[in-house]
Amino acid sequence: MDKLMEVRDLKKYFKTPRGTVHAVDGVSFTIERGKTLGVVGESGCGKSTLGRCILRLIEPTEGEVLFEGTDICSAKRRELKKLRKDMQIIFQDPYSSINPRRTVLELIAEPIKFNNIIPNATETDIENRVLELMKIVGIDERLINAYPHELDGGRRQRIGIARALSLQPKFIVCDEPVSALDVSIQAQILNLLRELQHEMGLTYMFITHDLSVVNYFADDIMVMYLGQVVEKAPSEVLFENPMHPYTQALLSAILIPEVGANPHHIKLRGEVTSPIDPPDECRFAKRCNYVTEGCRKGTPPLLEVSPGHFVACHCIKPGGINTLKETVVEESEEICPCPPIE
Ligand SMILES: Nc1ncnc2c1ncn2[C@@H]1O[C@H](COP(=O)(O)OP(=O)(O)O)[C@@H](O)[C@H]1O
Ligand SMILES: [Mg+2]
Structure with missing residues (x-):
């Protein structure tokens, strides 16, 4: 088995004036390269906290996160910067995760420039790469100078996907990527994510509160309840014999x-x-x-x-x-x- 991600006994506690929130409380799992792990459970069960911890966007309290064998919890800043390119996240609400005052061009160019993905790139090189990414995620190139508010929810989510893809990651945490979208658009985005997975060999952790979405999407499903895993199985097993x-x-x-x-x-x-x-x-x-x-x-x-x-x-x-x-x-x-x- 080619493990891309291995998480061991991960915990994330938040200290609050009312006591310690056990948001993630001893979660372990592995994800094979090229596969999708679906993470399901009600709002507040710790799905987003888990997703952020394994990318070290927030510091885990305890546990190990091995990405291709490297423990990202103990990685130093430089190593982490390198790892970050391999591990990206797509959020639920693309509108709140992108700057409304930037155009499509600027939004997709931003991570490319920030991470110096194309060394010594001219503005034209960057624009060409943005156009290429727009094509991959299915945004009409005429929209390159549009602002997010001029686009519908599905296109805004496509920008989020293009931004993540611009770094050529191996692994993407999809945190409720279709929950804020109309049902008709949900299927389009899910199909896009699936095609991209096949074409680029991507590995996903797909977070959702909606089991019917992961049924379609995930190889394995992990059900969480109040910070813990209550059941984990290959999708068809979970659906047939919960x-x-x-x-x-x-x-x-x-x-x-x-x-x-x-x-x-x-x-x-x-x-x-x-x-x-x-x-x-x-x-x-x-x-x-x-x-x-x-x-x-x-x-x-x-x-x-x-x-x-x-x-x-x-x-x-x-x-x-x-x-x-x-x-x-x-x-x-x-x-x-x-x-x-x-
Ligand atoms: N920064 C924080 N400070 C305190 N509690 C938090 C913080 N972030 C999340 N929580 C709490 O952790 C629990 C899990 O939240 P979250 O990971 O957002 O769940 P989900 O994504 O499954 O809806 C919830 O009880 C939430 O209130
Ligand atoms: Mg969440």
Whole structure:
């Protein structure tokens, strides 16, 4: 296996006046070169923090991030600058991540100039490279002097993609890249990302709160809940045999084409454990329809239940033996497991 990225027991804690937020709390995974790892979970479960930590845009509290074998957490400034070109990020809202007072030309030229991608380049060389990138991401060359507000959301996201590609990266964190776009445009951007992956051999970490998006896109899926991984598996395994009660609830919330809402939609109780100094128990226990006394005894380890399929649940034993029994809970507020993102 050709591991491009390997993350070991990564933690990111934020100290706040109210206590310590355990935003990412002991996350491990690997991504093979040329593949896509989908990272799913509700808003606030730590997806963006994870994505930023592995690019060292923010400093992890603990853990290791190996990129082609180099630990980026201990990399010195010069080495990090070199690594940064290989590792890029695309954000959810292209409008807030680009300067509205710059033209398309200036926006795409900026990272090329800043990183001195074309040594001794003239303005014409840069413009030619920008035109080339515009073609690759599908922006009409006549828009080279347009400002972001003159473009629709899909084209603005294409600028974000062109900026990332301008550095010829190996790895891109896509942080909810289509969540802010109309559904019709979502598919176009997803197709573009996929084509680019095949053409350029890119490796992605694809973050989304929407499982139906990663189904289409990811080779492996990692489901997060309050800073921890609750289930991880090849996509088809996760969709066919979701084992963790949280994954089951997330999957049941997906709309079925021509049917709409799934009639077997699993409702969860609304009481969410706080990420601030969380207790040493299963973090999903308060919302779980299968909760037992045992669920309060420590954080469940992530066990491999079948080759490549990992689950962290006190009621799922080695070998995939499932002891989940639905517990009768009193009527309480029920909320959809997948509220719209902020
Ligand atoms: N700079 C920060 N200071 C304090 N808490 C933060 C900070 N950034 C994120 N958090 C908290 O960390 C948790 C994870 O946030 P985030 O990574 O943005 O989640 P997601 O991307 O899954 O929505 C949330 O509880 C959030 O409030
Ligand atoms: Mg986020």
